[in-house]
Amino acid sequence: MALGAAGGAAVCLISCSTTPDAVVVPLEIPGAHFVGNKACLDCHADIVRKFPASPHARVHFENAARVGETGCESCHGPGSKHIEAGGAKLFIINPGPDPSSCFQCHLDVHAEFSLPQHHQVIEGHLSCVQCHDPHGGDIFKPKGGLAMARQDESCAQCHRDQTRPFVFEHAALREGCTTCHNPHGSINQKMLVASDPNLCLRCHAQVQGPSVPNGSIYIGNTDHTRLLRIGTCWTAGCHTAIHGSNVDPRLRY
Numbered sequence: 001m002a003l004g005a006a007g008g009a010a011v012c013l014i015s016c017s018t019t020p021d022a023v024v025v026p027l028e029i030p031g032a033h034f035v036g037n038k039a040c041l042d043c044h045a046d047i048v049r050k051f052p053a054s055p056h057a058r059v060h061f062e063n064a065a066r067v068g069e070t071g072c073e074s075c076h077g078p079g080s081k082h083i084e085a086g087g088a089k090l091f092i093i094n095p096g097p098d099p100s101s102c103f104q105c106h107l108d109v110h111a112e113f114s115l116p117q118h119h120q121v122i123e124g125h126l127s128c129v130q131c132h133d134p135h136g137g138d139i140f141k142p143k144g145g146l147a148m149a150r151q152d153e154s155c156a157q158c159h160r161d162q163t164r165p166f167v168f169e170h171a172a173l174r175e176g177c178t179t180c181h182n183p184h185g186s187i188n189q190k191m192l193v194a195s196d197p198n199l200c201l202r203c204h205a206q207v208q209g210p211s212v213p214n215g216s217i218y219i220g221n222t223d224h225t226r227l228l229r230i231g232t233c234w235t236a237g238c239h240t241a242i243h244g245s246n247v248d249p250r251l252r253y
Contacts, residue, residue: 027077027093027101034078037071043087048072053137075101075134095134096127102134109184118185130157131183152177166244170251172203173243200233 041048051057051072073079081091095101099121103110113122120126131154132139155177156163163173172179180199181191188195194202204219216225227238234242241251 027073027075027104029077029081029091029093032078032081032091034071034073035080035083036073039079039083040072044072047135050137051135054135055137055139056134077101096129097124099128102128112182112185115185115187117187117189117191119183119191121184130154155183162243164244167246168249168251169244170242195232197228197232 037048075093075095076082077093079092082088085091093101110122112118121128128134152163152173159177163177177183180193182193183191186192192199201217201219216223217228218224230237233239239251241248241253245251245253247253
């Protein structure tokens with residue numbers, strides 16, 4: 001039964017990144033009533049047992065309070081008909097294909113999915129649970145390794161070319177994909193957090209040169225003033241291998 005799973009999803013949503021004044025409307029399934037987490041335990045023992053360690057477990061919903069628990073039904077809806085039908089998926093809300101239960105708390109993330117460049121969750125081509133584990137102690141999938149490594153491994157499941165090992169790696173990748181990309185949505189191409197060279201200059205030192213009245217922009221020992229007027233670092237014919245290169249330490253190809 002997805003009930004156990006739901007409890008985790010709802011709780012993490014509020015504690016992780018939702019607006020504090022979000023109004024949560026209890027989920028409804030026609031003809032069903034709330035039964036509480038213990039009713040989920042028989043079928044979903046592994047989920048119910050690990051859920052208290054999840055960030056979602058810190059959230060308490062009004063609908064869960066009706067049965068005295070922080071509950072699976074907060075995300076999966078009231079489970080009585082699901083149980084009566086022997087676990088039929090028809091009578092339960094599954095946050096996998098349907099992100100609506102996630103969005104009831106994560107209003108800011110829902111808005112990001114409406115930006116021009118976004119992962120296609122609201123279109124139904126992807127789901128929140130493909131990248132996030134709503135029940136476990138670490139919200140990122142897959143499990144194992146450091147938290148940042150797990151986050152990037154989630155990206156690597158689809159973006160294999162960008163995350164494969166390189167002879168000359170872009171050191172920024174050690175900080176994680178979200179250093180440069182907003183994984184939910186952005187107004188910029190490729191879901192970048194910024195569309196101009198300032199994205200790169202956040203990490204690459206700028207030194208004001210004395211030879212030009214207004215100062216030149218140096219990166220390393222090279223004057224980049226003219227180059228930066230041409231375009232971005234990755235579109236001006238220079239550092240096109242922005243994720244890493246097997247042949248060029250300066251990531252130019």
